[in-house]
Amino acid sequence: MPDSAYRVARRVARELSQDLLLTTPFNVDEVAQRHAVLVEEELPGRTDSLTLHAPVPGDPPRIVIQRSLSATPDRRRFAVAHALGHVLLGWHPLGVPCDVSSRPRELPVTGHDLVEGEANAFARELLLPRAWLEGFDALERPAELIRHAAGRSGVPVMPAARAVALLLPPGFVWVVTDEWGAVLDAGRSPGTQVCAPAAGTAFDGRDYARLAAERHRADLEGSSLLVWRFDQDSVEELPHDHTARQVAADIAADLALDADELAARIDGAAGWANEQLGSSSLAGMTAALTERVQAMADLTAVTGHARFGDLVDAKAVELVAKRLAR
Numbered sequence: 647m648p649d650s651a652y653r654v655a656r657r658v659a660r661e662l663s664q665d666l667l668l669t670t671p672f673n674v675d676e677v678a679q680r681h682a683v684l685v686e687e688e689l690p691g692r693t694d695s696l697t698l699h700a701p702v703p704g705d706p707p708r709i710v711i712q713r714s715l716s717a718t719p720d721r722r723r724f725a726v727a728h729a730l731g732h733v734l735l736g737w738h739p740l741g742v743p744c745d746v747s748s749r750p751r752e753l754p755v756t757g758h759d760l761v762e763g764e765a766n767a768f769a770r771e772l773l774l775p776r777a778w779l780e781g782f783d784a785l786e787r788p789a790e791l792i793r794h795a796a797g798r799s800g801v802p803v804m805p806a807a808r809a810v811a812l813l814l815p816p817g818f819v820w821v822v823t824d825e826w827g828a829v830l831d832a833g834r835s836p837g838t839q840v841c842a843p844a845a846g847t848a849f850d851g852r853d854y855a856r857l858a859a860e861r862h863r864a865d866l867e868g869s870s871l872l873v874w875r876f877d878q879d880s881v882e883e884l885p886h887d888h889t890a891r892q893v894a895a896d897i898a899a900d901l902a903l904d905a906d907e908l909a910a911r912i913d914g915a916a917g918w919a920n921e922q923l924g925s926s927s928l929a930g931m932t933a934a935l936t937e938r939v940q941a942m943a944d945l946t947a948v949t950g951h952a953r954f955g956d957l958v959d960a961k962a963v964e965l966v967a968k969r970l971a972r
């Protein structure tokens with residue numbers, strides 16, 4: 647049940663907002679300049695921003711913003727807030743180029759994803775505060791709310807969709823498509839089992855539309871935003887997450903093992919791996935779990951099963967989601 651909650655990053659944004667009595671929309675450059683030297687330069691490639699240590703220790707860090715972003719003020723605004731996140735979340739390594747247009751991963755696969763996810767979550771909470779979104783009292787019209795919140799706060803529609811989705815109950819999937827129907831970005835509310843389609847793919851949304859219990863739509867400039875809600879009984883018919891428990895039951899059935907016992911063994915290994923070696927990235931957690939289960943001599947049939955990888959992946963997703971939700 648992925649939930650990229652990034653609570654610490656969001657709390658830091660909320661505290662900054664309260665300290666400065668910010669009301670949406672505010673001048674984000676002025677806020678960033680309280681903590682960093684903000685400059686515009688031509689940066690190579692698809693870089694939106696680069697946050698750097700001061701040349702002289704003790705001086706404030708530098709935020710370099712891609713000069714050409716002045717043509718897309720909403721993306722520039724998000725890039726400044728994202729870079730400020732790197733400055734204020736003191737454990738972030740500086741000097742790494744950022745591309746805020748890339749679709750964030752639902753859960754961080756690598757340490758780099760984790761840092762980028764936190765900076766994005768910081769930027770979303772700063773620019774689209776949860777309390778501000780709730781104040782519209784419009785969660786029953788999510789597509790309209792996302793479109794309106796993006797316009798009012800001056801950010802692209804994708805971060806607005808992510809911010810609103812975090813407030814929705816389980817079961818919601820949102821998709822932004824271009825005018826030819828290709829997926830630009832997609833996501834879901836916490837606890838949703840139905841998978842969001844992958845960005846960059848041609849997307850046939852007919853099954854989603856047919857099975858949805860609610861359908862919402864907002865037309866944007868050159869793109870469309872679709873929001874669907876699914877009841878639990880339509881989950882099986884659409885691409886959906888498999889819980890570690892379900893995969894363990896499938897493997898146990900194949901190997902004539904007791905499903906509950908296997909699930910309990912995997913839970914035990916997961917608890918140990920999480921305590922001893924755990925990490926908040928999927929790659930780190932997957933490696934820790936694999937190592938732990940492979941060390942259990944009586945589970946060699948399980949580790950040799952074709953779906954052992956699926957089992958470890960599903961468990962790693964559950965553990966990382968839990969860590970990020972803390």
Ligand SMILES: [Zn+2]
Pocket residue numbers: 728732743744745761762765
């Ligand atoms: Zn970044």
